[in-house]
Amino acid sequence: MRDGAERMEQMDALRALHAARRADDVVITSMGAARDWMVLGAGPLDLPLVPSSMGTAPTIGLGLALAQPARRVIVVNGDGAMLMNLGSLVTITAAAPANLILILADNGVYEVTDAQPTPGSPGARADGTSVDFEAIARACGFRSVFHFRDAERWATDVVRVLDATGPTFVLLDVGSVPGSTGPRSPGPAAARAVELRRQLSAAAKLPGPTHP
């Protein structure tokens, strides 16, 4: 994300994803994305990662993608969380699941703690530059890499992006929402884990690989 650059609203970005995802996709969301995804309506195969250990969403997604190769696993992560676990990009591309899509909603700040700049954003860096997540993803070996700055283009292309051969990395430049709060847990985590595993087991017999 670059200061002064065009950014879409995160809710608009998630709304487009919500409309484009398939019912048999697993969608994992963390932090602010989890908050907004639950407003839009999480499906039975979705995992709003609340409570979380910040930074683990991509690798939970990797495990799910390896265990469920016939379904798409979509992870929506924030830039602060991504910076906590940049090595996970290498872990993901080492295993290289074709069915994993990692979406990075980059707003440059720790939004839910009152928008302090992350070390990757211009406001916190000595040289005023921004960390280039798109270049990092390419260097780590993601098979498909996309970058969207406006919501209309993202909404137009999201189906094509989700259908690309993975592992896929999608960078979305989003704005932060002043005064926004962290996500509230939708219920006891352990019971939700049991139910998700049950749902995935029950639906495990998909017709076959649905993804290139």
Added chain:
Amino acid sequence: MFTGDEMAALCTAMGVTHVVSVADSTIGPWHPAIERTDGLRLVRVCREGEAWAVAAGLYLGGATPLVMIQCTGLFESGDALRNILHDWKLPIFSVIGYRSYLNQTTLPGDTCLVFTEPVLDAWRIEYRLITAPAQRDEILAHYMACRDASKPGAALIAEGKA
């Protein structure tokens, strides 16, 4: 203490599908045997905290993962482990190498010997200390007990060098 083939056979007996691991000088030599074993997949991670999250995803997706790391990686794993094992209550089993337990010639006074078992206790992970090859069946028995109780557990395997 164990060969790679012995550890791979143990994983197979446990019903493990994926071994999520960071190598050390004891665990690393086991990797080739794990990789060539039918029904087992080795998932290499960059840091040990990731291992718990990958294992969590595998478990939620219906697989049977095993985390295989050194005790230094256990120290590194703190918050991920807390979230996966205690918030989400996922019964992830781990094999943890106990650095310098058998031999401190490389690292005299290695503080791994001070902190490893208290840290496992602090994280409320029931473990079995394995110091001799004859205890191999204890690992399997502890794993089965943890699996049946749907709770996490660990085998703490003594290592001879850093």
